[in-house]
Amino acid sequence: xxxxxxxxxxxxxxxxxxxxxxxxxxxxxxxxxxxxxxxxxxxxxxxxxxxxxxxxxxxxxxxxxxxxxxxxxxxxxxxxxxxxxxxxxxxxxxxxxxxxxxxxxxxxxxxxxxxxxxxxxxxxxxxxxxxxxxxxxxxxxxxxxxxxxxxxxxxxxxxxxxxxxxxxxxxxxxxxxxxxxxxxxxxxxxxxxxxxxxxxxxxxxxxxxxxxxxxxxxxxxxxxxxxxxxxxxxxxxxxxxxxxxxxxxxxxxxxxxxxxxxxxxxxxxxxxxxxxxxxxxxxxxxxxxxxxxxxxxxxxxxxxxxxxxxxxxxxxxxxxxxxxxxxxxxxxxxxxxxxxxxxxxxxxxxxxxxxxxxxxxxxxxxxxx
Numbered sequence: 001x002x003x004x005x006x007x008x009x010x011x012x013x014x015x016x017x018x019x020x021x022x023x024x025x026x027x028x029x030x031x032x033x034x035x036x037x038x039x040x041x042x043x044x045x046x047x048x049x050x051x052x053x054x055x056x057x058x059x060x061x062x063x064x065x066x067x068x069x070x071x072x073x074x075x076x077x078x079x080x081x082x083x084x085x086x087x088x089x090x091x092x093x094x095x096x097x098x099x100x101x102x103x104x105x106x107x108x109x110x111x112x113x114x115x116x117x118x119x120x121x122x123x124x125x126x127x128x129x130x131x132x133x134x135x136x137x138x139x140x141x142x143x144x145x146x147x148x149x150x151x152x153x154x155x156x157x158x159x160x161x162x163x164x165x166x167x168x169x170x171x172x173x174x175x176x177x178x179x180x181x182x183x184x185x186x187x188x189x190x191x192x193x194x195x196x197x198x199x200x201x202x203x204x205x206x207x208x209x210x211x212x213x214x215x216x217x218x219x220x221x222x223x224x225x226x227x228x229x230x231x232x233x234x235x236x237x238x239x240x241x242x243x244x245x246x247x248x249x250x251x252x253x254x255x256x257x258x259x260x261x262x263x264x265x266x267x268x269x270x271x272x273x274x275x276x277x278x279x280x281x282x283x284x285x286x287x288x289x290x291x292x293x294x295x296x297x298x299x300x301x302x303x304x305x306x307x308x309x310x311x312x313x314x315x316x317x318x319x320x321x322x323x324x325x326x327x328x329x330x331x332x333x334x335x336x337x338x339x340x341x342x343x344x345x346x347x348x349x350x351x352x353x354x355x356x357x358x359x360x361x362x363x364x365x366x367x368x369x
Contacts, residue, residue, distance in 0.1 A: 001112055002081055005368045006073040006104070007035035008065055011360040013296065015324055020138040022166035022194035023055040029294055029324075030061050033357070034068065036107035044111025045352055047302075048103035049266035049293035056192070056293075057099070057220075057241065057267065064100040072097070072104050073367040084109035084272060098244065098269035105270035106302060106348075114347040119305070121342050121349070124275050126308030130339040134160030134315035135323065136190070136292065139169055143176045150177055159338035160186040160212065160315040166194040171205055178209045186315070190215040193241055197225055204232045212314070213238040213260050226257035236260045240291060244268055246276040253284045260314065264291040265306060266299075274306055282311040292317030297330025301348040304333075308342045329356050 011031040019026045034046040048068075054060040072091045076082060079090045087105040094101075113123055135153045140146040150161055163174060174189060188211055195203060195217045203217055213236045218225045220241035230237040236259035243249045243261055245268055252258040261281045265274040281288045290307040293299070300318060307316045320335045321328040330350045333340060343349020 001083060001115055002039045003036050003077055003108065003111070004039045005037045005366050006068070006077070006107070007037065008068060008365050008367070009033040009035065009357065009361050010061075010065065010363040011329070011357065012362050013325055013360055015294070016322070016326055018138070019294065020140070021164045021190075022139070022192045024053075026051075026294070031296060031360075032061050032065055032103065033298065034103045034107040036104075036111045038111050038115065040115065042111050042115050044107045044109065044114060044347060045298050046103040046105070046107030046110065047296060047299040048099055049264070049295060049299060050099040051293075059097065059099045064097065064103070067094070067097045067100045068104060069365060069367055072100060076104060076108065077367070077369045082108065084112050088269065088272070099266040102266045102268075102270040105272065106265070109271060110347040117346050119344055119349055120271075120302060120347060121305035121308045121344075124271065124305055124309060126305060126342060127310050128308040128342065130341050131304060131307040131312065131318070132159055132315040132338055133318045133335050133340045134158055134162060134186070134338070135319045136162040136317050137164065139164045139166060143173050146173050147176060147180050150181065154181065154185065156335070157337045158319065158335065160188065162215075162317065163187065163189045165189045165191050167199070171202070174206060174209050174211075183210055186212050188212040188215060188238070190240070191217040193217070193219050200229055200232060203229060207234045211235045215262060216240040216242065223252055223255050223257045226252070227255050230256055230259060238262055240264070241267070243277065245273060246280045249277050250280050250284065253281065253286050259286065261286055261288045262291040263288050263306070264293060265302070266293060267291075271302060271306060275309065278306075278309050278311045287311065287313045289314035290316030290318060292319075294324055296325070297321060297328040297333060297350060298348065298352065300333050301330065301343045301350045304340060304342045305349065327356060329353050329360070
């Protein structure tokens with residue numbers, strides 16, 4: 001397959017509701033899409049999950065667009081006949097920029113599979129037609145507001161609730177959710193690296209609430225501190241920001257710092273590496289789930305394909321489109337009784353809404369051979 005050009009689109013998509021984490025408040029998503037156009041007239045679609053600012057990781061969307069335009073896209077275009085498996089090799093000399101690389105690989109992979117008439121879930125080794133999904137609830141102004149939001153999601157049929165926490169908004173809101181909704185609701189908490197070593201004792205108190213997991217309380221490179229917390233807690237420690245490849249995942253698991261793994265394809269450099277992370281975690285008897293980055297329908301479709309693999313035994317952050325966008329750029333994704341169907345069409349399994357994309361586009365550029 002020969003790629004004739006890459007098209008980079010920046011979209012501005014307002015969120016239905018503001019989403020607050022320990023990193024800050026997000027009200028709009030600055031979306032970078034990558035289209036891979038082949039010489040046979042097939043287009044593949046990729047989505048970069050980098051945020052507008054370098055707060056989740058060192059990557060941010062302006063830099064991702066620049067590195068794709070100047071380095072990654074030209075490297076792939078110079079590769080001649082390529083498949084998605086070649087993208088990592090062709091772009092490997094450029095250090096880092098995993099989210100940008102993942103978007104390019106995703107576009108090439110989608111084009112490859114659309115050309116072959118093959119579905120992404122089948123290509124990755126998926127075994128389910130539907131996958132369990134949960135919701136991620138941001139930090140609210142009051143506990144009363146938090147309970148109202150959680151109640152709404154449970155009424156919608158979601159089976160798992162993830163609560164964002166930070167210093168000063170942790171034990172009390174978690175206790176309130178447990179008291180209000182009982183012990184049978186699956187609840188997990190996510191700190192997004194907000195805590196330091198002096199919080200070991202406080203975090204250990206979360207054991208009282210029978211949580212599914214505690215996600216990434218400490219800095220991404222503080223593996224030993226996560227391992228120390230794991231020794232003090234009954235609640236499983238899950239890593240997110242720390243896991244950047246199959247290799248770092250294996251290292252964290254062996255260090256006793258990672259009892260559950262959150263897999264985000266953009267964070268690890270693409271869906272092929274995400275599958276390797278899944279395989280490594282499975283070999284080491286660690287369950288995995290699919291994290292989310294407020295993706296549009298393009299990224300959401302691909303995440304559902306990934307979550308259909310056998311090791312994804314916990315509900316992922318792949319809730320319905322309407323939670324984030326009044327109108328998506330693909331057909332809407334709808335959760336039914338906490339389950340979502342895996343798309344079955346070629347490539348990522350869904351078609352994009354070209355008119356909707358055009359209406360949201362704020363910039364466009366094309367990179368050719």
